[in-house]
Amino acid sequence: MPEIRLDKYLADAGQGTRSQVKTLIKQGRVKIGAETAKKPEQKVDTDCSNVYVDGSMISYRTVEYYMLNKPQGVVSATKDKRDKTVIDLIDEDKRRDLFPVGRLDKDTEGLLIITNDGQLSKDLLSPKKHVEKIYYATICGTVTQDTIAQFEEGIDIGDDKPTKPAKLKILSDAEIDGIAKKSSGTDEENSDILSYVEITITEGRYHQIKRMFEAVGMKVVYLKRIAMGGVVLDETLPCGSWRRLSEGEIELLVTR
Numbered sequence: 001m002p003e004i005r006l007d008k009y010l011a012d013a014g015q016g017t018r019s020q021v022k023t024l025i026k027q028g029r030v031k032i033g034a035e036t037a038k039k040p041e042q043k044v045d046t047d048c049s050n051v052y053v054d055g056s057m058i059s060y061r062t063v064e065y066y067m068l069n070k071p072q073g074v075v076s077a078t079k080d081k082r083d084k085t086v087i088d089l090i091d092e093d094k095r096r097d098l099f100p101v102g103r104l105d106k107d108t109e110g111l112l113i114i115t116n117d118g119q120l121s122k123d124l125l126s127p128k129k130h131v132e133k134i135y136y137a138t139i140c141g142t143v144t145q146d147t148i149a150q151f152e153e154g155i156d157i158g159d160d161k162p163t164k165p166a167k168l169k170i171l172s173d174a175e176i177d178g179i180a181k182k183s184s185g186t187d188e189e190n191s192d193i194l195s196y197v198e199i200t201i202t203e204g205r206y207h208q209i210k211r212m213f214e215a216v217g218m219k220v221v222y223l224k225r226i227a228m229g230g231v232v233l234d235e236t237l238p239c240g241s242w243r244r245l246s247e248g249e250i251e252l253l254v255t256r
């Protein structure tokens, strides 16, 4: 029977940081079965103890799922000698076994799922599962109906095989306004023509989107992931912030 400290149990179950859950215990708001818990170091069984906070039963999760709005300048790794990592940004009393599901380039922003669920990560990244990843991109160049057709067809980016069909959508002005428009310079400063697109891919090749545009003579100047496997980036989440995934979002990912 896996027994752990009550404060760890509560923190792992998302009830707050270690110090916040210690306060809950001190305030007499935590019960184990019918007994009010007295000490944070009290042992509980993760399989069969019934733990309540303010009268509501808490379910213990051994797997955790976070949504991070990744900022530029941070690397998608668990440890790095030089740069801040996406795991460093999860600034609560976190588990040590968290990792990002796949990678975004250092200069790419947006949705990154962080978990300790190895099976889920494997499934989401498996080429066989064709998990859709949707990105917003600012492109230096003129994206046309021809470009859309080329992306739909598959692009030779120098790998063994061309890319799988990708959906490319040219965004209307209204759609652009709804998304944080950003590029290496303002439109006025940029002498080249910029195009604003949404692109959906089902693979995860190295620098895939940048290489796809390069192959058709254009350059990605800003890239942000806005959805993965049906989970959409919470736009109320400021760049660099995170939150736990909701039960509904976890469901979307695990029942694929």
Ligand code: URA
Pocket (backbone or CB within 6 Å): 103, 104, 105, 106, 108, 206, 207, 208, 209, 210, 211, 223
């Ligand atoms: N494609 C890229 O080129 N970079 C990313 O970070 C993600 C997809």
